[in-house]
Amino acid sequence: MNAIAVEPGTGSPVLVERPRPEPESGEALVRTLRVGVDGTDHEVIAGHHGEVPDGEDRLVLGHEAVGVVEDPNDTSLEEGQYVVPTVRRPPAGLDNEYFEHDEPDMAPAGEYVERGIAGAHGFMAEYVTSPEEYLVPVPAELAPLGFLVEPISITEKAIEHAVASRSAFEWEPESALVLGNGSLGLLTLAMFETVLGIDRTYCLGRRDRPDPTIDIIDDLGSTYVDSRETPVSEIQSTHEAVDIVYEATGYPKHAFETVDALAPNGVGVLLGVPEPWTFEIDGGRLHREMVLHNKALIGTVNSHRGHFEAAVDTLAQLPDRVTDDLVTGIYDLENYESAFETNDGVIKTAVEFDQL
Numbered sequence: 421m422n423a424i425a426v427e428p429g430t431g432s433p434v435l436v437e438r439p440r441p442e443p444e445s446g447e448a449l450v451r452t453l454r455v456g457v458d459g460t461d462h463e464v465i466a467g468h469h470g471e472v473p474d475g476e477d478r479l480v481l482g483h484e485a486v487g488v489v490e491d492p493n494d495t496s497l498e499e500g501q502y503v504v505p506t507v508r509r510p511p512a513g514l515d516n517e518y519f520e521h522d523e524p525d526m527a528p529a530g531e532y533v534e535r536g537i538a539g540a541h542g543f544m545a546e547y548v549t550s551p552e553e554y555l556v557p558v559p560a561e562l563a564p565l566g567f568l569v570e571p572i573s574i575t576e577k578a579i580e581h582a583v584a585s586r587s588a589f590e591w592e593p594e595s596a597l598v599l600g601n602g603s604l605g606l607l608t609l610a611m612f613e614t615v616l617g618i619d620r621t622y623c624l625g626r627r628d629r630p631d632p633t634i635d636i637i638d639d640l641g642s643t644y645v646d647s648r649e650t651p652v653s654e655i656q657s658t659h660e661a662v663d664i665v666y667e668a669t670g671y672p673k674h675a676f677e678t679v680d681a682l683a684p685n686g687v688g689v690l691l692g693v694p695e696p697w698t699f700e701i702d703g704g705r706l707h708r709e710m711v712l713h714n715k716a717l718i719g720t721v722n723s724h725r726g727h728f729e730a731a732v733d734t735l736a737q738l739p740d741r742v743t744d745d746l747v748t749g750i751y752d753l754e755n756y757e758s759a760f761e762t763n764d765g766v767i768k769t770a771v772e773f774d775q776l
Contacts, residue, residue, distance in 0.1 A: 421437070421438055421439070421440045421545060421546040421547055422435055422436075422437065422438075422545070422546050422753055422773075423435070423436050423437075423438045423480045423541075423544060423545035423546070424436070424480065424481050424482070424544040424545075424756055424771065425438075425478040425479060425480045425481065425541075425544075426464065426465050426478060426479055426481055427472070427477055427478050427479075428464055428465065428466075428467040428470060428471070428472065428479060429466060429467020430467070432465070432757070432760065433465060433481055433544075433756070433757075433760060435753065435756065436478065436480075438480070438545060440546070440547050441547060441548065441549045442549070443491060443493040443549045444549070445493070445494055446493075446494065446495065446551050446552060447493055447495070447549045447550060447551050447552070448489050448490075448491065448492050448493050448495045448497050448503075448549065448550065448552060448555060449489070449490045449491035449493065449547060449548075449549055450487040450488065450489055450490060450503060450505070450547065450548050450549070450550060450555070451487055451488050451489075451490040451546070451547055451773075451774055452485060452487045452543055452544075452545060452546055452547065452548060452773040452774065453485075453486050453487050453488060453502075453563065453566070453772065453773060453774050453775075453776055454485070454486050454564070454566065454567045454750065454770045454771065454772050454773070454776075455481075455482040455484060455485045455486075455542075455543050455544045455567060455770060455771050455773065456482075456484030456485075456567035456568065456570070456571070456768065456769070456770045457484075457759050457760060457768075457769050457770065457771070458484060458571065458603060458604070458768075459602060459604075459670075460483065460537060461481055461482070461483075461536075461760070462760070462762070463693075464479065464481065464536075464537060465481075465760070468695065469537070469538075469693065470534075470537045470538045471538050471539055472539075473533075473539055473540055473541060474539070479536070479541060479542070480536065480541035480542045480543075480544055480545055481536050481542050481544045482535075482536040482542035482543040482544030482545075482771075483507045483534065483535055483536035483537055483542050483543065483570060484543075484567045484568070484569075484570040484571060484770075485504065485505055485542075485543035485544075485548075485566075485567060485570070486502065486503070486504050486558065486563055486565075486566025486567050486569070487502070487503060487504075487505070487543070487548065488500060488501065488502050488503070488563075489501045489502075489503060489555075490547065495552040496552065497552060497555065497557075501557055502557065502558045502559070502560055502562075502563040502566065503555040503556060503557055503558065504555070504556045504558055504566050504567075504569045504570065504728060504732070505535065505543060505548070505550050505554055505555055505556075506524075506554045506555075506556065506570075506723075506724070506725055506728055507534050507535050507536070507537070507570065507722060507723075508524040508525065508527065508532045508533070508534055508535075508722055508724075509524075509532065509533050509534075509535060509540055509554070510524075510531075510532065510533075511530070511531065511532060511533050511539070516531050518531055518532070519532075522724060522725060522726070523724055524722070524724055525577060525721065525722035525723050525724045525727070534722075544771060544773075545773075546773050546774070553725070554725070556569070556725060556728040556729055556732065557732075558732050559732075559736070562732065562735055562736060563776055564776055565735060565743055565747070566735075567770050568607065568731075568735055568743070568746075568747075568768075569728055569731045569732055569735060570723075570728070570731075571603065571604050571607055572607055572611070572731035572734050572735055573723035573727040573728045573730070573731040574604065574691065574720075574722070574723050574727075575604070575607065575608045575611055575666070576723060576727040576730045576731050576734065577720055577722070577723040577724070577727045578608075578666065578689045578691060578720045579611075579616070579689075580727070581689065581718055581720050582664055582687045582689050582718065585687050585716050585718055586685065586687055586716070589685070591663075591685060593618060593663035593664045593686075594618065594619045594620065594663060595618065595619065595620040595621070595622075595660060595661075595662040595663050595664075595683070596612045596618045596620075596621050596622070596662055596663065596664045596665070596666065597621070597622045597623075597624065597645075597652075597655060597662045597664070597665045597666070597681055598612070598621070598622070598623045598624065598665075598666045598668065599624045599652065599665065599666065599667045599668060599669050599671075599674050599678070600623075600624065600625070600667070600668035600669040600692075601623050601624070601625035601627065601633040601634070601637065601644075602633075602668065602767075603746060603767050603768040604668050604691075605623060605666070605668045605669075606623070606633060606636050606637070606742075606746055606767065607738075607746070608666050608668065609621060609623050609636075609637065609640060609642055610636075610640060610738055610739070610742045610746075611734060611738075612666075613640045613641060613642060614640070614737065614738060614739055614742070615734055615737050615738070618664075620643075620660070620662075621640070621641075621642040621643070622642060622643045622644075622645050622655065622659060622662065623637045623642050623643070623644055623645065624645045624646075624647050624652065624655075624669075625637075625644065625645070625646065625647065626646065626647050626648055627646075627764065631764060632745065632748070632764075632765060632767060633767060635745065636742065636745050636746065636767075639741065639742070639745070640742065643659065645658075645659070651677065652673075652674055652677035652678065652680070652681050653677040653680040653681070654680075655680075655681045656680060656681055656682075656683075660683075661681065661682060661683035661684075661686070662681060662682065662683055662686060663682075663683050663685075663686045663687075664686060664687055664688070664689070665678045665681050665682060665686070665687075665688040665689065666689050666691070667688065667689065667690045667691060667692055668691050668692060669692050670692030670693055670694045671692065671694065672694045672697050672699070673699065674692070675688075675690050675692075675717065676701050676706060678690075678717065679706055679709050679710060679715055679717065680709070682713075682715045683713075684713040684714060684715070685713070685714045685715070686713075686715055686716075687715070687716045687717070687718065688715070688716070688717045688718070689718055689719075689720060690717060690718065690719045690720070691719075691720060691721070693721075745767075746767055746768050747767070747768045747769070747770070748765065748766050748767045748768060748769060749766065749769040749770075750769070750770050750771075750772050751769065751770070751771055751772065752771075752772050753771070753772075753773065756771045759771045
């Protein structure tokens with residue numbers, strides 16, 4: 421079967437031939453339909469993140485997938501059922517307390533592998549196998565956009581943890597700021613606007629008009645903030661201090677500037693994974709601001725099955741006009757390289773392994 425793999429840090433993804441997998445007991449065989457491409461894939465390709473499986477020199481890419489059950493094997497799934505696979509798996513197939521508690525997203529390094537990212541082959545292959553517990557059903561009408569479930573699940577977890585951090589008192593966020601106008605940032609902005617009903621939203625970027633990402637921001641009724649004109653630390657004076665900041669840039673200074681952008685009792689959620697960078701901050705002022713105004717910063721990564729299930733519901737609520745503008749290209753295997761291109765006209769792409 422065909423698969424798309426990479427030797428991290430050595431160049432571009434390549435089309436390779438791999439044996440079709442056979443499901444073991446408790447696993448189903450899934451025929452892959454579409455697999456999304458995101459920033460993590462580009463980091464893996466560049467060698468900045470992730471690792472190949474033990475004993476291999478290439479990693480099959482892809483962690484945002486939707487497929488259809490080809491062979492249920494001995495699972496309770498049904499042939500023809502559309503599913504989205506979760507990403508984390510136990511290392512060497514051995515469960516630990518995080519997987520036993522259905523909280524693989526909370527496992528520390530060394531206690532998991534990630535399909536298509538770290539230590540386990542991904543879903544950019546014509547067929548994949550997976551244990552039933554890691555396959556989340558999706559309705560047929562959502563299958564064409566099923567590859568968006570995984571990124572939405574990341575935000576489902578982020579919001580869940582943000583709300584939990586404020587659960588000791590009455591907290592109803594009325595304003596939100598998304599740092600980053602990439603596909604994840606725009607999906608999150610759409611969730612804030614159309615699903616969660618946040619009154620006032622802002623999205624930070626570094627682009628000039630006309631631009632397709634700014635068009636989406638405008639269409640959602642949000643305010644675009646150009647960081648070249650208004651840094652994060654000045655948003656509270658130029659616009660307003662906000663109740664929640666969602667950081668999806670991976671720019672390290674934003675983690676600390678978020679504190680200035682927050683309103684009293686607000687929370688900043690950090691999702692970017694930056695490279696090491698040393699710079700100066702006023703730690704005393706930062707500390708004082710967080711303590712005296714009950715502000716919080718939390719970090720979050722990955723998601724679990726419950727977040728995937730919530731993401732399916734959220735995807736069903738997103739306006740078609742938003743997802744139509746967000747997904748800028750679906751490419752078949754003959755043109756898979758186009759899915760990895762990056763330019764200002766590209767927002768979200770996917771590789772199509774088989775037609776729906």
